[in-house]
Amino acid sequence: MKKASKKAMSPRTQAIHGEFQSSSWEFSHHLIPPMTASTTFRLESLSRGAEGFSTFGAQTESGKPIWIYDRLEEPTTKMLEDQLAILEKGECAITFGSGMGAIASTFMSLLKTGERIVAHKTLYGCTYSLITNWLPRLGVQNSLIDVNDSASLAKLLADESTRVVYFETVSNPILEIADLEKIVGLVKAANKKRKKDQQIYTVVDNTFATPWALRPLEWGIDFVIQSLTKNISGFGTEMGGAVIAPKSFESMLRVARKDFGAIIHPYSAWHILVYGISTQAIRFEQQQTTALKIAQFLEKHPKVQSVTYPGLKSHPQYKLAKKYLKSPESQFAPGTMISFQLKGDMKKCQKFVDDIAKNSYAITLAVSLGLTKTLIEVPGFMTHSAIPNEKRGESGIDPRAIRLSIGLESAQDIIDDLAEALKKV
């Protein structure tokens, strides 16, 4: 029987082999982990049932988890979680039915009535809606600021109602880079003056960067969210979300998932584990190589007003991008997302996007990102339309901004399609 090597493997290899020996299943006998499909599990005794309800899929003293019911935890999901924790270098991961399921359950676990979330002003549209429409109904207030602005952040950290600082490591859609070290430093300083039960937690959405470009826990962040629907899953067939958390919060987050019902289907967990994670590095790197070529093409084009891509020297935070966006092998990893604007008004933008939608072969007008197919969208009218018109300016999203998520097509084909549509505006 093959034995797991004790040698610390590179993330690239870990993404293929995972835990190798899992208490959730016997990897020694299965080359590929089996997909489970049992909503409920046979129990040998009442005491085993009682123990299962209190341990929730975590390891018991016997070294094996007790499975009870899918919504609590089940083997395929647990294997995916173990793998995600390895990739983000976290203590544990809890998966959800979607990225929003992970974000909402984390907020509900960390915030109570009368408390405050301080969030970056530019956020994915549904996260913005969750923070500004839903949390206030539960008595949770919000302050939306530029989290890289130390003075504004420090002021809010001194407010005793503040309990969570939330932002996207690379913001959707305008690709700002959060200065993790500076933010964590300020939060740690504020926490020194607070009691243990009043600590402020940093929660980040690392969906754009993925663990392949940034591991926020290495910079002292407490909780990392991933929409698994995007690059980690990668093929556009599964939805899922995850939070990588300190072990001390595992039980609370699992109870939140059980009670809110935001469970991932084992079928999706299996696909993300078997196809998504094991190919993420290679997909991400290829898409990133193409993204740089597309960004350079757009930047030189006379009809393009501006291009934002962390791999371009013209990115306003290029220094921060170089500091934080790195593969586990320390290569610069500016990612697979581009934002750009054409010269001219909204009509021009619309004409261009409609032309791509109608005539492009390699580029598809669709939301989502990180897939094998290149996708184009206009965030102000699509993914970020939950942000009210009067708040658009504050959130930094120009209605004419166009977002590209680069896929695995040939770079030249994507460039040719863009060039063709640009000719017509």
Ligand SMILES: Cc1ncc(COP(=O)(O)O)c(C=O)c1O
């Ligand atoms: C940055 C970011 N976070 C979270 C989400 C939500 O993920 P999901 O669609 O899996 O709920 C999205 C979706 O587009 C996103 O772009």
